Structure formats: structure tokens, C-alpha cells
Amino acid sequence: MSEQDVPPISIFYRRDGFDPGPALGEAQRGDPARRVRDFWLHRVGEYRLVTRHADVRRVLADQETFAMYDPERAPVLPNELLNMDPPEHTRLRHVLTPEFTGKRIRSLEPMIRALVGELLDAMEARGPAADLMDAFALPLPLGVICAMLGVPDPDQGDFHRWSRTTLDLGLPMEERLAAGRESHAYVASLVAEKRRSPDDGMIGMLVREHGGAVSDSELVGVCELLLLAGHVTVSNTIGLGVLALLSHPEQADRLRDAPEGDPVVDAAVEELLRYLSVSSTALARTARCDTEIGGVPVKAGEQVVCQLPVANRDPALGAGMDRLDIGREPVSHLTFGHGPHHCLGAPLARAELRIALPALLRRLPGLALACPVEEVPYRVNNEVYGLHALPVTW
Structure with missing residues (x-):
């Protein structure tokens, strides 16, 4: 496949509404480490597809057996925390962890609540209809992470555009890489500015407290990851979450x-x-x-891809995993990964969701879809699943 070709929808990214696609469910019931030839990230290749909850946990936790780094992927993956193996990963994560402790996240909650209130005020002022993605789900986490990193408000739209392009698997690779280069150049200039004149934000704190222990390249990688993962995942969880709740009014x-x-x-x-x-x-x-996954032999050098949505529906976790039940005793889901690479920003994401969703429902008790449910446009063939838009009224 050339870089200009638009790839098909890989089995790794197939979804059916809220659910994993049927092919993934079939894979989970069959081979624990099915060998597939498919498109992942930037190329067609041979991969092991892992779908069972226990097997995914084991792969993600076992850094001794399963390495992150792959020289063939290095040209299209930035020098960031997600792509590192020990000891670099261990050192950098130790530096960053204090910014995401419970105490630190609690200190951010007044800012999150204030931004939620401002966005809901603006919705009501413009209402009684809106695209919830544009009016609420996107600007909330984007505003929070940009405030943490010291990104000026006028530049936030650029990050949304760059992330939207970078994550869209339906676009030619060169277009995605170009957006990544633009984002990288901006973040590099931001880091250079904070290095010259550290402020009270996260980048400034890292510069003041750790100085030469963290390189500019590592700071750029950290900021790129936080800006991307810190808003795209939360915004789409808010959008899909509201749609799911509106589909389950009780x-x-x-x-x-x-x-x-x-x-x-x-x-x-x-x-x-x-x-x-x-x-x-x-x-x-x-x-x-050479190792095994679920009793299936895996050779040294083989690529292993863990599919998280179907692992989170594994019947081994309990009954009715394909149903939404907010009264369910929480299970050990893998949405934030597992093991040493468990998402550093998980506490922040949880805080944003915990504050935003009840506030939205209370402020707009008549919230309802403004279009037939089958017309809601999903972000298919995307590294982060979600919605392009969510038309609502109240």
C-alpha cells in the first residue's frame, strides 16, 4: 500500500454503533491470538490480534516479553511516553506522575467546574438547540489541557484541526503526517518559549524542577501526547456517553x-x-x-495488537457485558490500558467526566436528540472512536 492510498477499515478499528464489530466478537470466541493480515497505523502487515481481557492485561503488563519500540514504526511515531520502553519510560513517567496525583487533580476541579458552567451558559444563551460536540464535548477537555500546558486560547482550534487529521485513518498517510509535523513544530516552539521563560504551567514546572533531566525532545513528546490524548479521548467519551444515556433515559x-x-x-x-x-x-x-498468549505460540519478532473495546466486553468479566448498566459494580476495564503504560491522564479524564455529565443533565433536563438516532454521524475508521456531531435540543 502506498502512502497516498486511503486504507480500508482494519479489523482493529471496526465498530458497530456502541459495540465492537461482529468480527471482533467472533475472534474473541475463537483463537486467543489470531494471526491476521491487516492494516494497522501505517502499513499492511502480519499481526497477532488479542481480544480476551486476561490476555490483553498480560500483554500490556509484561514489558520483559513485549516491547513497545519497533524500528519500522519509529518514523511515524513521535518520541513520546507511549512509545518508550524502560529505562527511558520509567524515568520520564516518574517525572510526570506528580502532575496527575489525586491532590493535583482536585486542585484543578474548580477550573473544570467553571469551564463547564461557562459552556452551559453559552449553550443556553444560543439555544434551544446545538451540536453538543462543538458546543460542549470538545471545548471542555481541550480548554482544560491547554490551560494546564499554557497554550493560548486562539491556538486551540489549530490543535483540534491537527488532531482530527492525524487520527483519521481514512485520510492518506502523507496528509496525516503533514498535520503531525505542523503540530510538532508548534509544540517545539512552545517548549522553547517555556524553556527560556518558565511559567506556572506544567511545562514551566518541569523545566524549573527537572531542568536538564528532561530533554526538549522529551518535553515536546509529552506535550504532544497530552494535547492529543488529553482532549480527543475525553471529548468523544462525553459525546458518545451523552448519546448512550439519551438512549437509556432511565x-x-x-x-x-x-x-x-x-x-x-x-x-x-x-x-x-x-x-x-x-x-x-x-x-x-x-x-x-518466543512466548505464548492464551496457549497459542507466538514467535519472537511478531507484532501483537490488543483490541480494547472487545476485551472490555469479555463475558469472563461477568454477565451482560454488552449492555450499559451504570448501576453495575465497576469492573477492571482496560480503557486506559494496563500496567506500566496505564494512561497517566486517567485521573484527569475521570474528573472531567464526573463533573461534566451530571452538570449537563441537570442544567438541561429536557436534553434530547434533534435528529433520528440512526442519523447521528460516527467517526468510523479513526484511531479514536466517537461522533462527528451530536445534534441536541432541550
Whole structure:
């Protein structure tokens, strides 16, 4: 496949509404490490597709057996935390972890609440109809992460455009790479500015407290990852989450009526994260040695791709995993990954969802779809699943 060709929808990214595609369910019931020839990230190749919850946990946790780095992927993947193996990964994650502790996230909650209120005020002022993605789901997490990193408000739209292009698997690779280069150049200039004059934001803190222990290249990679993952995943979870709740009005009512601090709010967030699983895969791993997955032999050098949405529906987790149930006892989902590469920003994402969803439902109790449900446009063939738009009224 040439870089200019538009790829087909890979089995790794197939979805059917809220659900994984039927081919993924069939794979989970069959071979635990099915060998497939398919398109992943930037090329057609041979991969091992891993779909069972226990097997995915094992692969993601076992850095000794499954490496992140692959020289064939290096040209299209930035020098960021997700792509690193120890000891570089361990060192950099240790530096970043204090920014995502519970105490730090709690200190951000007033800012998150204020931004939620501003966005809802603006919706009501323009209402009674809106595209919820543009009016609420996107600007909330984008505004939060840009504030954390010190990105000026006028530049936020550029990041949305770059991320939308970079993650769209239906676009030619060169177009996606070009957007990535633009984003990289901007972040590099931002890091250089903060290096010269550190402020109170995250980049400035890293410069002041760690200085030469973190290179400019590593800072750029960290910022690119946070800007991309820190808003695209949360915005699409909000959009899909609202659509799912509107499709289950009794569960929307339960979340709306839950008082502040009610455990059902946290349970609802965890269930929506599990049920929606907007990140379709974890980055491919390379087997360092001959091993096995679920009893299936895997040779050294083979590429392994873990598919997260179907793993989160594994019947081994309990009954009714294909249903949304915000009253469910939370299960150990894999939406944020697992092991050493578990998503660093998970506490921030949870806080944004915990604050945003009940606030939206309470402020707009008449919230409803403004189009037939079958006309809601999904982001198919995308590294982050979600919605292009969510027309609502109230």
C-alpha cells in the first residue's frame, strides 16, 4: 500500500454503533491470538490480534516479553511516553506522575467546574438547540489541557484541526503526517518559549524542577501526547456517553438525580468508560522472545495488537457485558490500558467526566436528540472512536 492510498477499515478499528464489530466478537470466541493480515497505523502487515481481557492485561503488563519500540514504526511515531520502553519510560513517567496525583487533580476541579458552567451558559444563551460536540464535548477537555500546558486560547482550534487529521485513518498517510509535523513544530516552539521563560504551567514546572533531566525532545513528546490524548479521548467519551444515556433515559435520570458525592456518579463514569472504549487499540507490541498468549505460540519478532473495546466486553468479566448498566459494580476495564503504560491522564479524564455529565443533565433536563438516532454521524475508521456531531435540543 502506498502512502497516498486511503486504507480500508482494519479489523482493529471496526465498530458497530456502541459495540465492537461482529468480527471482533467472533475472534474473541475463537483463537486467543489470531494471526491476521491487516492494516494497522501505517502499513499492511502480519499481526497477532488479542481480544480476551486476561490476555490483553498480560500483554500490556509484561514489558520483559513485549516491547513497545519497533524500528519500522519509529518514523511515524513521535518520541513520546507511549512509545518508550524502560529505562527511558520509567524515568520520564516518574517525572510526570506528580502532575496527575489525586491532590493535583482536585486542585484543578474548580477550573473544570467553571469551564463547564461557562459552556452551559453559552449553550443556553444560543439555544434551544446545538451540536453538543462543538458546543460542549470538545471545548471542555481541550480548554482544560491547554490551560494546564499554557497554550493560548486562539491556538486551540489549530490543535483540534491537527488532531482530527492525524487520527483519521481514512485520510492518506502523507496528509496525516503533514498535520503531525505542523503540530510538532508548534509544540517545539512552545517548549522553547517555556524553556527560556518558565511559567506556572506544567511545562514551566518541569523545566524549573527537572531542568536538564528532561530533554526538549522529551518535553515536546509529552506535550504532544497530552494535547492529543488529553482532549480527543475525553471529548468523544462525553459525546458518545451523552448519546448512550439519551438512549437509556432511565439511566440518564438516575445520574441526573444523584446528589453530589453519590457513588453512582463514579460508577456511571467507569461503566461508560468500559462500555464505550473510544481507544480501539493499545499500541502494538513486539514479542522479544518466543512466548505464548492464551496457549497459542507466538514467535519472537511478531507484532501483537490488543483490541480494547472487545476485551472490555469479555463475558469472563461477568454477565451482560454488552449492555450499559451504570448501576453495575465497576469492573477492571482496560480503557486506559494496563500496567506500566496505564494512561497517566486517567485521573484527569475521570474528573472531567464526573463533573461534566451530571452538570449537563441537570442544567438541561429536557436534553434530547434533534435528529433520528440512526442519523447521528460516527467517526468510523479513526484511531479514536466517537461522533462527528451530536445534534441536541432541550
